[in-house]
Structures are given as structure tokens and as C-alpha cells.
Amino acid sequence: MDNPELSRSLRLQAASCRNLGSPFHGDLLDHAAEDLEAGGPVAAVLTPWAQADLRKLFDDAMPLRLLGGLHDLVLSGDVPALAATYPRSGRGADAALAWIAARAAIIRHQDRLAAFMTHEPQTNEVRRSVCLAPGLLTLAQETGLPMRTFEIAASAGLNLNWDRYRYRFGDVAWGDPAARVAMDTEWTGGPPPVDAPVEVIARAACDRRPVDLTDPVQRRRLLAYIWPDQFERMDRIRSAIDLALALEVTVEAADAVAWTARVAAPQAGAVTVLYHSVFWQYMPADSQAALARTIAEQGARARPDAPFAWLRMEPAPDQMTNMEVRLTLWPGGQDRVLAEVHPHGAWVKWLN
Template sequence: MTLRPPWRDIAAMDNPELPRSLRVQAEACRALGSPFHGDLLDLAAEDLEAGGPVAALVTPWADASLRKLFDDAMPLRLLGGLHDLVLSGDDPALVATYPKPGREADASTAWIAARAALIRHHDRIAAFMSHEPQTNEVRRSACLVPGFLTIASETGLPIRAFEVAASAGLNLHWDKYRYQFGDSAWGDPAARVAMDTEWTGPVPPVDTLVKVIERAACDRRPGDLSDPVQRRRLLAYIWPDQFERLDRIRAAIDLALSVGVSVEAADAVAWSTRVAAPQPGAVTVLYHSVFWQYMPSESQTALAKVIADHGAAATPDAPFAWLRMEPPPEHMSNMELRLTLWPGGEDRLLATAHPHGAWVKWLN
């Protein structure tokens, strides 16, 4: 008697939003410069519809709406689980099919190995997918830093920098990186992490003196860079055919370990209430990137109130700034850099940007 594979009767196969989410994310991956992941997700969608092993891995989302699937980043969890397996070297057949410098990869060939890996390593990949993505795109600092320069220029004060949803804290020491904004540069010329971006618009105030006198960060589940498994998890969410991004995050991890980056495990609302109130003699900046959309609505409301309360307490000698790089609700594929600075509290759109910081259009 031939036995049916255990995933063949799984209810997830009946939810059309699951393969749809994989295909929508596939198009997003291609648009953001990862054709390999785009093609891999299309093949994963076909596998799901055919009752393959992908179905067993997405059962926690069997009844999920498309919005829920993207809020949870389910397609990216699946990709991350496979890339984590590659980075570990624990599945040599899969490793042999993935991109590496000097070798193009064929997604169709890779999918044959990936499908087998999903069966062999089901429990491991399912465990990986049970944890929300911990992304820490370093080049988002290329969008955030012009905001910090604007804040320093307009207040003339040193900065207290507090990041919420900081993951492993790779964007906490933004002032230790080197940036190229068109024909202008900012930061230490000898920095270990140097990044450029396709810059359009006026140059930000790169001649401004920036002094960070205090910095801290929190995350609900921060990454521990001293743990090689957690370091690999961060790398797993960098797309494997984007070698420059992988090199950049590895250099940023090395720098973070050398300076002793620390991210507190804490709720963003309670932590911001406790640590980020304005203080005389400095501008206090609460900042985040690609975080707001993942918060429950009640948490968004609560954090917005904390921010408004800190803003109301601000004075010319103790200003408060809210700097954020987040997608607008109507166009989730691009980011907006917004700044609200108190006293005053005017909400300003400073720039639009690529989600990974590949380009910035400065509007200020």
C-alpha cells in the first residue's frame, strides 16, 4: 500500500491567500533586486498548490488573511529558513545550488534541493519560521542619518539617540559609519562600514557637528550578536544573491561586537516612557525603521501617546524629536523618512527611500 505524505491533507492547501502571498512577495523580491528569491517563491507557491511539503510548514497560517500573512512576513520566514540552512552548511546539496560570488544560481535547480531540504529538515525550518523575522538592514542608516543631521543642524544641541525595535542594534551606532550622499560624504573616512546610496535632491547638512552623548535601544526579542546561531539568523534574512548587503552586515556585526552594542529586551511603549523623556542640554531622538506596521493597533496608539507626551514636555533647551523610516499605508514598497520636532510638533516628510536604503530622494 502506498502511503500519502503527511502534508497532503493539510487545510493550508485550501486557503488561496497562501500561494497568493508567496507570489506577491516573489514580485517584491524581484523588484528589490533578488530574482533568485522571486523565482524560488513562485516555485514554492506551485508546490503548496500541489500539496507539497510547503503546505506543512505554513499550517500556522492556514486561515490567515493576506494582510495577516504580510504582517507576519510568512513568505520571508520560509526564505529565511532555507537560507539559514545554507549558511550553516548542514545541507550540502542545498548549499551547492545557492548563489555565491562568481556563480549564478538557477532557481529551478535550487528548488529541487530546497524541496528535499524542506522534507529532511522540516522540524528545524518550522522552528525557524515560528520566530518573527529579525531583520537589521544596515543601509537604512543612509536614510536615517540625514534626519539626524537635520535635527542637529536645527537644534544646535548634542543628541540622545534611542532606537525602538532595534533588532541586534546594528543601526544604533550610525555615527560610526561612513556615508556617500551624491558628491558629499559624512562620517569617519576610516570607518569599517562604508555605504553609498543613489542620492537625488539637495545635499543634507553634512557640515553640521554631530555629537551623540547618550544612546540606547530596545527590542521585544533582541538578537544577541555574541551567539553564532543568532548572528546567522540575521544573515539569513539578507537575500543570498545580494552579496554587497551580506558583506555590509558582516562588517557591521564585527563593529558592533567590537564596541559592545547592547539592546534591552523590552516593550517599546514601556521602554520609551521610561528612557526617552526630554532632558535639558540635548535633543532627545526616538527613532525606528520598518517597525510601525508590525505593531498591534493598540500598541501604535499607546506609543503615539507616549511620543506626544514627550513632545508636549519639550522646551527649546530640551527638544524632542521623533524620526522614523516607515512605509506609507498606500504604498508599502517604498519608505518615507519623517521627522516631528518639538517644541512646535510639525510633522515633516524629509525623504522617500528604497526599503533597503539603495536610493534616497531628499525633499527637505
């Protein structure tokens, strides 16, 4: 292909994967870029982006779609030659050998891989709850009220169960010691208010294209976007999926703007919390503006006995490479940054 931005996007995502702890995926993408530049078969599955600029490639997360599609082939068990080259717990992997197998799989399963890549990536990183939960504890402490929690862009709804997990925030812990899902993080700063009384009296979630965990194909798609050399992440999401299935968690298929207007109005006797993570940056500007207006309208309806909160884990407005947890609370609309965080929850710098 004549578009140099394609290989550039693959190499930039390769560097990002390494920085986020996946050297295998970083090396695999570098091999994919070399293949593309040499006119190899990877070009065929990138045809929908043949004329895309760098912004479009990253808005569509094209490199992650390619990685997810290859991992999906591995998880399906249908391409044992490729699966044999992927990392396993206790065994490293040679990305050069993996690329040879991946290249053969791209040729043989081109249509299947291309079909997988038509769907935007949907992740449901459970460890983002370790970033969001301290904000929810802060709201419990500051309002002293039961909570109604509503998540938008919830994917499979795994972070809807935030209060059913066990956490360690530095020297302090919170949550049921017997929880099926436990997580820690590299914590700096003072402790969050782990003594705050937490009572969730309502919870719901929406997504434009929710993942149905009862469907094995959709469940595998979710797992495919977990990087294969990050075994702890894979174990954690499997446990979270098992819990969500046991609790029969559901996510409504709905537009975030209309859903927020319909279900998230403040209610007397509780703090209503709208929250999301790593979602805002993927919305078109007009959708961002519409959702911001709807949230402000809900906030304007808040009263002292019916507060409304907007909690989000998103890139900082002025620096897209920095992720932060921000809270706005009505009445009043006070807005503040609670923490700086790693995109996958590996570390949290608590500022509150």
C-alpha cells in the same frame, strides 16, 4: 491545502523580491507556490497559516520566514546539497535546481524549518542608516545641540552606530573615512547638512526580542534574512556585526511603549531623538496608538533647551508601498517629510 491565499502570498512576495533586486528569491518563491498548489511538502511547514487570510500572511511575513529558514539551513553548513545551489559572488544560481534541493531539505528538516518559522523575521538592514543619518544631521544643524539617540525595534542594534559609519550622499560624503562600514546610495535632491557638528552623548536601544550577536545561532538568523543574491548587503552586515561586537553594543529586551516612557524623556542641554525603521507597520493598532500617545507625552515635556524629536523611516500613511523618512520636532510638534526612500536604502530622494 485549500487556502488559495497561501500561494497568492508566495507569488506576491516573489514579485516584491524581484522589484527589490533579488530575482533568485523571487523565482524560489514561485517554485514554492507551484509545489504548494501541487500538494507538495512545502504545505507541511505552512500549516500554522492554513486558515490565514492575506493580511495575516503579510503581517506575519510568512513567505519571508520560509526564505529565511531555507537560507539558515544553507548558512549552517548542515545541508551542503542545498548550499551548493545557492548564489555565490561571481557565480549565478539556477532557482529551479535550488528548489529541487530546497524541497528535499524541507522533507528532511521539516521540524527544524518549522521551528525557525515560529519566530517573526528580524532584519537589521544597515543601509537604512543612509536614510536616517541625513535626518539626524538635520537635527544637529537645526538645534545646535549634542544628541541623545534612542532606537526602538532595534533588532541587534546595528543602526545604533549610525554616526560611526561612512556615507556618500551624491556628491558629498560624511563620516570617518577609516570607518569599517561604508555605504552609498542613489541620491537625488540637495545635499544634507554634512557640516553640522555631531556629538552623540548618549545612545540606547530596545527590542521586544533583541538579537544577541554573541550567540552564533542568533547571529546566523540575522544573516539568514539577507537575500543570498545581494552580496554587498551581506558583506556590509557582516562588517557592521563585527563593529557592534567590538563596541559591545547591547539592546535591551523591552516593550517599545514602556521603554520610551522610561528612558526617552527630554533632557536639558541636548536634543533627545527617538527613531525607528520599518517597524510601525508590524505593530497592532492599539500598540501604535499607545506608542503615539507616549511619544506625544514626551514631546509635550520638551523645551527650547531640551527639544525632543521623533524620526522614523516607515511606509507613508496613505500609501504602504512608498517609504518615507519623517521628522517631528518639539517644542511645537512640527512634522515634515524629509525624504522618500528605498526600503533597503538603495536610493534616497531628499526633499528637505
